[in-house]
Amino acid sequence: MRLSVDRLHITLDRHAILNGVDIKARSGEFVGLVGPNGSGKSTLLRAVYRSLRPADGTVRVGDDDIWELGPRAAALRTAAVLQDGGDGTGGFTVIETVSLGRAPHHGLLGRDGPKDQRAVEEAVDLCGIRHLAHRDHGSLSGGERQRVLLARALAQRPRLLVLDELTNHLDIRARFELLHLIRSTGTTTLAVLHDLDLAARFCDHLVVLDRGVAVAAGPVLDVLTPEILAGVFGVAASSRRDADGVVRLTYAAEPLAAVPSTVL
Numbered sequence: 001m002r003l004s005v006d007r008l009h010i011t012l013d014r015h016a017i018l019n020g021v022d023i024k025a026r027s028g029e030f031v032g033l034v035g036p037n038g039s040g041k042s043t044l045l046r047a048v049y050r051s052l053r054p055a056d057g058t059v060r061v062g063d064d065d066i067w068e069l070g071p072r073a074a075a076l077r078t079a080a081v082l083q084d085g086g087d088g089t090g091g092f093t094v095i096e097t098v099s100l101g102r103a104p105h106h107g108l109l110g111r112d113g114p115k116d117q118r119a120v121e122e123a124v125d126l127c128g129i130r131h132l133a134h135r136d137h138g139s140l141s142g143g144e145r146q147r148v149l150l151a152r153a154l155a156q157r158p159r160l161l162v163l164d165e166l167t168n169h170l171d172i173r174a175r176f177e178l179l180h181l182i183r184s185t186g187t188t189t190l191a192v193l194h195d196l197d198l199a200a201r202f203c204d205h206l207v208v209l210d211r212g213v214a215v216a217a218g219p220v221l222d223v224l225t226p227e228i229l230a231g232v233f234g235v236a237a238s239s240r241r242d243a244d245g246v247v248r249l250t251y252a253a254e255p256l257a258a259v260p261s262t263v264l
């Protein structure tokens with residue numbers, strides 16, 4: 001289902017954090033949100049998964065403005081996997097944690113039916129965590145926990161998946177596996193990724209955020225230009241599409257002495 005973020009403004013403690021950001025994702029697209037530390041990526045995601053109400057602007061999933069929906073109706077549309085998974089699922093087994101993804105479908109006091117169990121089992125297998133099913137979620141490694149939280153999000157069967165640095169704790173093979181897996185589900189995805197090589201490899205489109213403003217958006221090669229890489233990220237670098245179809249970046253040995261402010 002398509003995502004449309006329009007003219008999003010967010011103010012925290014009287015500081016403008018986002019200044020009129022637009023993001024579009026067509027149904028099934030994987031859009032990467034990139035930008036330096038503190039540029040507003042996580043704040044933007046919070047508005048999208050209905051955790052932080054924007055001062056102005058709209059977030060639509062399909063035709064629905066998610067800030068006009070109740071929390072449960074919004075959770076039927078959008079699932080989020082957040083940085084470091086610090087969300088208090090210690091004390092639950094892995095299978096119980098994944099089952100929490102079904103809560104929006106039947107309310108917290110409802111019982112899982114066959115459809116819920118099927119969704120949970122499928123997500124467990126898809127994410128390769130069957131062998132962990134009866135472990136305490138809190139006892140898992142960082143990478144294992146991320147897999148479980150992704151399984152919980154997929155069990156939710158969302159129309160939009162929001163990922164905040166999902167790949168933080170993952171080894172290189174697991175990064176590739178999970179990003180391939182997410183793409184294979186065909187779910188519209190908005191993902192914050194710090195690793196520009198991964199972003200270039202897996203995303204249909206990128207949005208570059210710099211100091212709360214979307215300074216570039218579009219296909220990967222149009223966005224990861226030497227000017228943007230220098231002006232926003234402070235590195236001398238270039239990108240190209242290789243014969244195998246993968247976009248790769250090449251960086252100079254040293255970062256630039258100062259980040260030029262030519263982009264804004």
Ligand SMILES: Nc1ncnc2c1ncn2[C@@H]1O[C@H](COP(=O)(O)OP(=O)(O)OP(=O)(O)O)[C@@H](O)[C@H]1O
Nearest residue numbers: 012013015017035036037038039040041042043044
């Ligand atoms: N409650 C708050 N009051 C004031 N400023 C805040 C508050 N919460 C966050 N900020 C600031 O908002 C800015 C954007 O933060 P955000 O976490 O969205 O950035 P980010 O792009 O996700 O960064 P990172 O890549 O480091 O995770 C930062 O400068 C942060 O310090």
